[in-house]
Amino acid sequence: MVLRKAVEKQIKNNLPIYFFVLVFFVSGIAAGAFTVDALSSVQKEELISYFQSFFNILDEQPVQSAAVFKQSLLNNSQFVLIIWVLGITVIGIPLILLIVGIKGFILGFSVSFLVEGMGLRGLLFALAAVLPQNLLIVPGILVAGVLGISFSISMLRRRKAKSKKSFSSELTLYSFNIFVSLLILFVGSLVEGYITPVFIKLFSS
Numbered sequence: 001m002v003l004r005k006a007v008e009k010q011i012k013n014n015l016p017i018y019f020f021v022l023v024f025f026v027s028g029i030a031a032g033a034f035t036v037d038a039l040s041s042v043q044k045e046e047l048i049s050y051f052q053s054f055f056n057i058l059d060e061q062p063v064q065s066a067a068v069f070k071q072s073l074l075n076n077s078q079f080v081l082i083i084w085v086l087g088i089t090v091i092g093i094p095l096i097l098l099i100v101g102i103k104g105f106i107l108g109f110s111v112s113f114l115v116e117g118m119g120l121r122g123l124l125f126a127l128a129a130v131l132p133q134n135l136l137i138v139p140g141i142l143v144a145g146v147l148g149i150s151f152s153i154s155m156l157r158r159r160k161a162k163s164k165k166s167f168s169s170e171l172t173l174y175s176f177n178i179f180v181s182l183l184i185l186f187v188g189s190l191v192e193g194y195i196t197p198v199f200i201k202l203f204s205s
Contacts, residue, residue, distance in 0.1 A: 010177075014150050021145045024097045025138075028104025033112035035105075048117045051125075063200070069193025076137055076185045079103065080144045084178045087148030088171070090155045100145045107134065128199035136188030144181040147174065 011018060039047075079099060086092025086099075111130055114122035151174045158167075 014146050017146045017149050017153075018142075021097065021100055021142055021149070024101045025104040025142060028101035028106075029108030031101070032105040032108025032110070035109055036112040036116055039113075044113075044117055047113060051114070051118065051122075063197035065193045065197060067193075068197065069189050072133070072137075072189040072192040073186060076141065076189060077182060079141055080178060080182055080185060083141075083144045083148040084175070087151040087174065087178075088155075090152050093149050093152050096145050096148045096152075100142065103138070103141055107138070125200070128202065129196060132196045132199060133188045133192035136184055136191060140181045140184035140188060143184070144178055147177050147181065 083096050086096050111126045114126040
């Protein structure tokens with residue numbers, strides 16, 4: 001109950017920031033989808049060929065879940081740690097929004113290409129390979145983006161108002177909240193490494 005109230009308060013206090021972060025994320029998804037349309041037929045055929053070979057490998061070899069988990073955690077943690085640093089620099093707000101947009105672009109491009117290039121099989125594969133872990137990873141990154149921007153804004157206000165509030169206490173709270181978002185990514189990476197491959201095997205066969 002306490003955690004729920006804390007989450008509700010955090011969202012309510014940062015609602016405008018959540019809106020802008022979500023807008024950049026959705027814009028990234030749209031840009032990724034439009035980029036697929038801009039690919040030449042040769043590029044699309046090469047990518048389809050790559051995915052077909054990927055399916056063949058899945059049919060022949062077991063997925064190395066531990067390796068997938070580690071790589072997923074590394075990739076997603078880098079996003080969040082960069083956001084954490086940018087939040088401290090104060091001038092990192094545009095870059096944080098850019099990172100969120102890039103994450104959206106990757107997601108939009110991947111899903112759009114799979115659906116357009118491989119039809120129903122691509123849709124099923126996207127649902128199996130992209131959706132499960134991103135139900136956690138995407139919120140984790142969006143929350144980290146909001147936290148980074150919120151901290152940057154508070155630092156700007158702090159400088160203008162010459163606040164005497166302890167910087168170390170604010171930084172500690174900010175870092176703790178970022179750590180919570182990392183925990184969300186950790187669980188998402190576990191899903192990607194150990195649960196998603198089960199669905200991939202199911203829909204790729």
